[in-house]
Amino acid sequence: MLTVQEGRFLKEFEKLGEIGWVPGKGMDRPAYSASYNEAREYLHTLMNDAGMETRIDGVGNLFGRYDGKEKGAKSFLVGSHLDAVPGGGKYDGALGILAGIEVSRRIREERGPLRHPLEVVAFTAEEGGPLGGTFGSRAFTGLVSRDVPNDILSSFGLSHEVIEKSRGKKEDYLAYLELHIEQGPILWRRNIAIGIPTGIVGITRYKIDICGQANHAGTTPMEERRDAMRSASLLLARWFTWVEQRLREKNDFVCNVGVFSLFPGGAPIVPEKASFILELRSLRDEVVDKVAKTFRSFLEEMPSCRGSMELMVEKPAVELDRNLISAIEIAAQKRGFSHQLIPSGASHDASPMAHFVPTGMIFVPSIEGVSHSKEEATAPKDIICGANTLLETLLELDGKD
Ligand SMILES: [Zn+2]
Numbered sequence: 001m002l003t004v005q006e007g008r009f010l011k012e013f014e015k016l017g018e019i020g021w022v023p024g025k026g027m028d029r030p031a032y033s034a035s036y037n038e039a040r041e042y043l044h045t046l047m048n049d050a051g052m053e054t055r056i057d058g059v060g061n062l063f064g065r066y067d068g069k070e071k072g073a074k075s076f077l078v079g080s081h082l083d084a085v086p087g088g089g090k091y092d093g094a095l096g097i098l099a100g101i102e103v104s105r106r107i108r109e110e111r112g113p114l115r116h117p118l119e120v121v122a123f124t125a126e127e128g129g130p131l132g133g134t135f136g137s138r139a140f141t142g143l144v145s146r147d148v149p150n151d152i153l154s155s156f157g158l159s160h161e162v163i164e165k166s167r168g169k170k171e172d173y174l175a176y177l178e179l180h181i182e183q184g185p186i187l188w189r190r191n192i193a194i195g196i197p198t199g200i201v202g203i204t205r206y207k208i209d210i211c212g213q214a215n216h217a218g219t220t221p222m223e224e225r226r227d228a229m230r231s232a233s234l235l236l237a238r239w240f241t242w243v244e245q246r247l248r249e250k251n252d253f254v255c256n257v258g259v260f261s262l263f264p265g266g267a268p269i270v271p272e273k274a275s276f277i278l279e280l281r282s283l284r285d286e287v288v289d290k291v292a293k294t295f296r297s298f299l300e301e302m303p304s305c306r307g308s309m310e311l312m313v314e315k316p317a318v319e320l321d322r323n324l325i326s327a328i329e330i331a332a333q334k335r336g337f338s339h340q341l342i343p344s345g346a347s348h349d350a351s352p353m354a355h356f357v358p359t360g361m362i363f364v365p366s367i368e369g370v371s372h373s374k375e376e377a378t379a380p381k382d383i384i385c386g387a388n389t390l391l392e393t394l395l396e397l398d399g400k401d
Helices: 006-018 034-049 094-111 135-141 150-155 160-165 186-190 228-249 285-300 322-335 350-354 380-399
Strands: 053-056 062-066 075-081 118-123 173-181 194-200 202-211 254-263 273-282 306-315 339-344 359-364
Touching (some): 006 094, 150 160, 194 350, 202 285, 285 306, 322 359
Parallel strands (some): 173 359
Antiparallel strands (some): 194 359
16 A cells, blocks of 8 residues: 655654754744745755646646646645744744645556546645735635735735736646644544544624723712723623523534734723724524624613624635545545544635635644644654645545546
């Protein structure tokens, strides 16, 4: 049975993980930085050494390609993102690209060309920032909004024309496959080698403003205050109590308040305004609509302060391709790896890609479920299982259709 070359693959993984790594702090490899360019150059060399035809598009996505045996056949695209969150780990993104290179190389070395061309991609700027998340894959799939201001683009040496030119051709691709760490605890806790995401959650964010009246914190009688902080905390207590109750019946969404500010912001001043961001994630968009309505009703029922709720981000949930899901299941079965269907609670390059071509993902366990942290890790045996599942999936798909 054809497998990846473990020694070579793990060594390259370590090597890539050293580029941008700051001891004690974690990964410092944001898109368009010097460390990012160095990491991309490392991958570029690996691809060239493997005899791939390589190119870097206008926004900075790197591609390496092997031709297929069959004339005019559509390509497989395999990969993930090369940038990392500040202080993040070595696994998020990097794993999917290196596995793509190793798997393609192994198939080439041992079997020769597949029927279909095989392309590996290192997408840029997945992790957010001024350009917005999944930037590289959105450029490739034509999903970057024309509303992104030119001055933001030019600060990265980009323009709308360059983005337009980086667009891939839908009709050239058969499927996109992304191997990624789970970034959650499900596989790790259940000791399951392979997770097969059925979909990727949608992300909706609302900006909430609660307005009261600033006043002297010593002299204003408590019952006369229109305290925005107090109203906000009572509102959030009511909301999270409701969320807990609801999730006991239906575990179908998660929510977070990760940003919270008070204005004018002084110890002796009754706060006049509290602003925060409510984030809702679910595999079902209608669930998000429903719970957002509940939040709004709580906001409207608040005594003493006025609240407003403004939609900031609305990324719909994505369903992954059923045929690819079953191909990955068959691949994991053939290899004797334990596997399970799971939702993806994080966004990935696979989200924009799923609007473009049939898309599938393979998850491997994150130790203790930790990610976006320097402690992020996956056991070497799990990395190998993931790569071999990717390899088998490609063989499976290439033999079909
Ligand atoms: Zn990632």
